[in-house]
Amino acid sequence: MSAPILFLSFAGSVSASGRLLSLGSIDLTIIVLYFIFVLGLGLYLKQFANTSQEFFMAGREMTAWVAGLSFISANLGSLEMMGYAAATAQYGIIVGHAYWIAAIPAILFLSLVMLPFYYICKTHSVPGYLRLRYGESARSLSAISFAVMTVLMSGINMYSMAVIMKVILGWNIHFSIWVSSLTVAIYVMSGGLLSAIFNEVLQFMLIWLGCLVIPIAGLIETGGWTGMVHRIAAAFPGQDFTHMWRSLGSSAANPMGVHWTGVVFGWGIAISFGYWTTDFLVVQRVMAAKDLRSAQMGTIIGGFVKLMVPLIVIVPGLLALAVLPFKLVPETMAGVAGAHTYNEVLPLMLARYCGPGLLGLGVTALIAGFMSGMAGNVSAFATVWTYDIYKPLIRKQATEEHYLKMGRWCALLGVVVSIGTAYLVMNFSSIIVYAQVIFGFFIVPMFGTVILGMLWKRTTPAAGFWGLLAGIVAAVALWLWVKMDPSALRFVAFSRDAKDMAENVYRAMWTLIVNVLVTVGVTLITKPKAEKELEGLVYGLTPMPSMGQVPFFKRPIVWGSALGLAFIVLNIIFW
Amino acid sequence: MKHMISIWFFIGCLLTIYGFLIFYAGIRTFFAAAAPTASLQQLHLPFWWGIAMIALGIVYLVHFRPRR
Numbered sequence: 001m002s003a004p005i006l007f008l009s010f011a012g013s014v015s016a017s018g019r020l021l022s023l024g025s026i027d028l029t030i031i032v033l034y035f036i037f038v039l040g041l042g043l044y045l046k047q048f049a050n051t052s053q054e055f056f057m058a059g060r061e062m063t064a065w066v067a068g069l070s071f072i073s074a075n076l077g078s079l080e081m082m083g084y085a086a087a088t089a090q091y092g093i094i095v096g097h098a099y100w101i102a103a104i105p106a107i108l109f110l111s112l113v114m115l116p117f118y119y120i121c122k123t124h125s126v127p128g129y130l131r132l133r134y135g136e137s138a139r140s141l142s143a144i145s146f147a148v149m150t151v152l153m154s155g156i157n158m159y160s161m162a163v164i165m166k167v168i169l170g171w172n173i174h175f176s177i178w179v180s181s182l183t184v185a186i187y188v189m190s191g192g193l194l195s196a197i198f199n200e201v202l203q204f205m206l207i208w209l210g211c212l213v214i215p216i217a218g219l220i221e222t223g224g225w226t227g228m229v230h231r232i233a234a235a236f237p238g239q240d241f242t243h244m245w246r247s248l249g250s251s252a253a254n255p256m257g258v259h260w261t262g263v264v265f266g267w268g269i270a271i272s273f274g275y276w277t278t279d280f281l282v283v284q285r286v287m288a289a290k291d292l293r294s295a296q297m298g299t300i301i302g303g304f305v306k307l308m309v310p311l312i313v314i315v316p317g318l319l320a321l322a323v324l325p326f327k328l329v330p331e332t333m334a335g336v337a338g339a340h341t342y343n344e345v346l347p348l349m350l351a352r353y354c355g356p357g358l359l360g361l362g363v364t365a366l367i368a369g370f371m372s373g374m375a376g377n378v379s380a381f382a383t384v385w386t387y388d389i390y391k392p393l394i395r396k397q398a399t400e401e402h403y404l405k406m407g408r409w410c411a412l413l414g415v416v417v418s419i420g421t422a423y424l425v426m427n428f429s430s431i432i433v434y435a436q437v438i439f440g441f442f443i444v445p446m447f448g449t450v451i452l453g454m455l456w457k458r459t460t461p462a463a464g465f466w467g468l469l470a471g472i473v474a475a476v477a478l479w480l481w482v483k484m485d486p487s488a489l490r491f492v493a494f495s496r497d498a499k500d501m502a503e504n505v506y507r508a509m510w511t512l513i514v515n516v517l518v519t520v521g522v523t524l525i526t527k528p529k530a531e532k533e534l535e536g537l538v539y540g541l542t543p544m545p546s547m548g549q550v551p552f553f554k555r556p557i558v559w560g561s562a563l564g565l566a567f568i569v570l571n572i573i574f575w
Numbered sequence: 576m577k578h579m580i581s582i583w584f585f586i587g588c589l590l591t592i593y594g595f596l597i598f599y600a601g602i603r604t605f606f607a608a609a610a611p612t613a614s615l616q617q618l619h620l621p622f623w624w625g626i627a628m629i630a631l632g633i634v635y636l637v638h639f640r641p642r643r
Contacts, residue, residue, distance in 0.1 A: 037585075209593075
């Protein structure tokens with residue numbers, strides 16, 4: 001699951017004086033080298049992005065490993081990492097559900113059930129699938145909302161990076177915004193999705209190498225996992241920060257204020273399946289694989305990596321509870337002299353364990369994560385704008401060269417709009433909170449619409465549109481209800497104790513329920529499409545391609561089963 | 576048809592360069608008289624991390640080097 005349901009706002013920290021980290025010459029050299037390297041990579045890849053297929057879909061030539069790591073990296077941005085490390089320091093290990101139950105089942109479902117349909121119909125995007133299945137109205141609604149959200153999220157990434165660089169390094173905000181945006185514009189315009197994917201794989205390596213120091217050094221300092229757990233128990237008596245399921249029997253028994261039903265149905269199904277199976281930003285990565293088996297295996301490889309991500313995100317958050325000599329405070333208390341907020345957890349832990357050189361690597365990893373987040377959004381925006389808005393609604397008949405040129409200019413346009421968004425956010429910092437909520441409004445209903453269309457041939461075009469719209473309206477209405485009357489939490493989230501994250505997971509659950517009910521209801525009173533029109537799009541009417549003579553140990557179902565088993569075992573271990 | 580150099584080769588380049596820089600920083604902290612800037616300084620993490628990155632980088636460089 002991604003950051004959309006998480007609030008990471010450093011707005012309060014901008015005014016805080018001083019910086020968290022101080023870089024030496026070697027650290028700065030490492031950062032400068034990164035910028036030179038990604039620019040050079042983008043310019044090198046330009047020669048391989050000469051057709052629209054190459055620019056928008058990376059030529060559909062990616063291996064399983066590259067597609068899989070890019071797939072997971074698109075979700076491993078700095079906003080997510082810092083946000084979830086902060087949330088762990090606030091709520092404890094239950095935030096780890098974001099990486100396990102809120103990811104693995106959905107990733108398996110995408111790989112084994114949904115990818116064949118996306119792949120066989122040869123669509124360029126998820127809104128493109130909606131057009132084939134439901135028609136123009138459903139496609140336009142999803143494409144326009146997705147395009148708006150991508151540039152908004154890109155701008156938020158840009159702004160967040162600038163603020164974080166100011167808070168932890170003392171850099172000028174405008175300098176960070178312009179340097180990062182120009183770099184992203186040059187390399188996405190040059191190589192399109194190929195550039196974005198290459199940079200995501202590079203970012204993946206940097207993030208792991210830059211952040212793995214923290215859990216290793218931290219667990220050495222605390223005497224291993226058991227030592228860390230004992231320290232946390234001693235520092236926070238009576239509070240359970242170190243069990244994933246044990247405290248979910250009652251919403252009052254855990255710091256997040258969530259019941260297991262919210263984790264399973266809201267987080268594990270509604271948000272997770274919505275994000276992992278229908279958010280084009282991530283799905284686009286595996287659709288760029290060279291064949292269906294590579295796409296499926298890449299998704300499963302991404303799943304195995306996702307299982308391990310808590311090591312560099314959740315463990316640092318827990319270590320902060322165990323080793324920091326002071327208590328962290330919420331963002332609302334950021335102005336208190338000497339106080340550090342939850343959002344500063346990752347930089348604080350970097351500062352604690354990383355000496356010269358390693359600190360530069362850690363900061364470069366964060367910068368790479370932010371820039372990769374921008375590039376991913378911009379490249380997805382370019383694809384959806386060109387294929388799902390410009391081509392069907394503005395200029396239907398044009399040459400492939402024209403659409404390729406449009407894609408390149410769109411990448412630049414996306415960056416320019418993102419810069420505008422970044423400055424807008426700077427003046428209205430609350431947008432960053434609302435934008436992430438808004439992002440969730442559109443992603444969850446998409447899942448109900450897509451999955452009913454894929455698995456139930458009776459689902460009608462009218463139902464696709466109205467179900468999607470009803471889901472979006474329901475999500476907005478529930479959010480507004482709680483905003484205007486906070487006591488409504490007892491209905492929406494079944495508890496007055498529910499914190500922001502708990503409210504989000506329950507709202508997602510209700511949104512999906514409304515979406516499915518309306519889709520089914522409208523389907524029953526409207527006319528379905530002829531079966532002939534649904535071939536290649538719907539289960540039961542689509543012949544699944546044979547794997548051919550693929551050895552047993554190379555089959556997606558085998559590795560998918562292994563991933564499912566590892567997921568169950570880990571949940572039992574950390575129960 | 577143009578042959579694209581593997582992404583892993585580029586990653587090998589960057590890891591090797593970074594590895595040497597971090598290794599050099601680690602060497603300097605061995606002989607530094609100044610007060611330590613990070614916890615567990617006695618473990619000399621930059622030194623060992625630099626070596627590990629150089630090794631990993633070289634493996635990628637060799638295995639994914641461009642071939643004719």
